[in-house]
Amino acid sequence: MGRRKSFQSFKRKYAWVFFIAPAVVVLLGIVIFPLIFSLTLSLHEWNIIRAGGWTWSGLENYATILFLDPYFRTALKVTFLYLLGTVPLQFALGLMVALILYRITRKIIGFLRTSLVFPSIMTPIVVGIIWRLMYNPDMGMLNYFLKLLHLPPLNWTGSPLTALPSVMMADIWEWTPFMALILLAGLQALPQEPFEAALVDGASQAQVLRYITLPLLSPVMIVAILIRLMDSFKTFDLIFVLTEGGPGMSTEILNYYTYKYGFKFFHMGYASALSWLLVVIVTVIAMILIKTIRSRGIYAAGG
């Protein structure tokens, strides 16, 4: 009887192993093992099409990328232009929309929420198709609007000067509503007491916004910006459908450049090294994000 009881308590104590083990084993197999594989590969020279095996090259791939590869520098520049041109605008516009919607309605009603969430949950390749249709120089809607305004037509995604802003505009369309939705949910979960107190003290609306709303909302803002920042590095579908990185390298962000090295040039060693640099960048942002989530409970209204 005593033995049975101790077996019971042993079972109780280690039941979590049974629950967690399958998922952890699968993750080790499909994520961690491939990552280690690619880390090893990044220390080798290997072209998948050419016959011949891996040639050990140590840190050469990384050295080439960081110090010799001018295209890498271009891709890096395009990436930062892309980030700077999208995330801050999405945030500013999203915040404006959220504040306005909050003034009109305290509850997110179904239609508003569905429309706000729609662009970000739509199949990304369909978003690409939509904007390819909008940007089409011959029959596209945007050139039609330009014509209505008596402006000359543009070759939106086809010219090096306008290609990057065009992709950015599609990205802003896709993700600004997402920002607005998160910020609106954050606004609705704010405690009411500080606002009531401010009202009693006779604070102006601008003061309430500056000293109460924005500071209280800041954890949600940080989370929203970090999530967008992290996902921007991974932008692929829009670029693939709209420009394939071109013309030239004008829309080729780091993620796309890595893809190209792997699946167009088949330099798997070099591509692995590139992807590991990407992993490092994204991990840094992810760590900041996780730290933010961990340090304080961040609440948003259930919607």
Add this chain to the structure above:
Amino acid sequence: MGFTTGKIKKIIFVVVTVIVFSIILFPPIFLFLTSIKTELDALSFPPKWIFIPTVKNYVQIFKTSSFLRYIVNSLIVASTNTFVSLALGSLAAYGLARYKFRGSENLSFWILSIRMMPPVAAIIPIYIIMKKLRILDTPWCLVMIYLTFNLPFIVWMMKGFFEDVPREIEESALIDGCSEFDVFLKIALPLVAPGLAATAILVFIFSWNEFLFALILTILYMKETGINWGYMTAGGILALIPVVIFTMLIQKHLVKGLTLGALK
């Protein structure tokens, strides 16, 4: 006086809102309009607003291309993936929510960080390994790959739902002599059923939407000589239908889902 300025403000707000939502909704509506135009109407400039609608594109796309097969494959892959990742993921989520052991919190965040990884980093090695194993063109390969981002997502979402359920009921069942697994299956799981359904739907949408993996692993190029806008837009609309329906079903959990549970 205060009444009128308030009213003017309200009107301005409503006008801005209408403009914002027109900008959001116009592009998909234009996609739909193009999909029900004949080729001639679709290519006309300035764009035609009044035209005789046709379903020819939809009929043609099912008849002439491998579209139907692709849709069916996507459905199979998305549902299989949803099922497998839910089974593994909710088990792990329950373990992490109910048992506090050394490093349990670190383990949770490690799993979350996997979800944030850039996909291309895992694709390159997985592509090579699959090629070696000669399973590159099978749907099973996609099912497995989607697990890399859906499994961490489910663990993280479901953990939140399990934590919201008071544990007293489960504890009394344990005292009554139920096994841990029975408690999970017969008590905890039914209690989180709405959350489970929402998570399942989100995972289904993610798998359905995923393009990068499908592109590289089954090499589904949509390149033809010139673009047939009719087919392309009709295909786009068909791809969106399940997404729209499912999104409407799970509105309550969308913010949580899209922020990986960072916002509760």
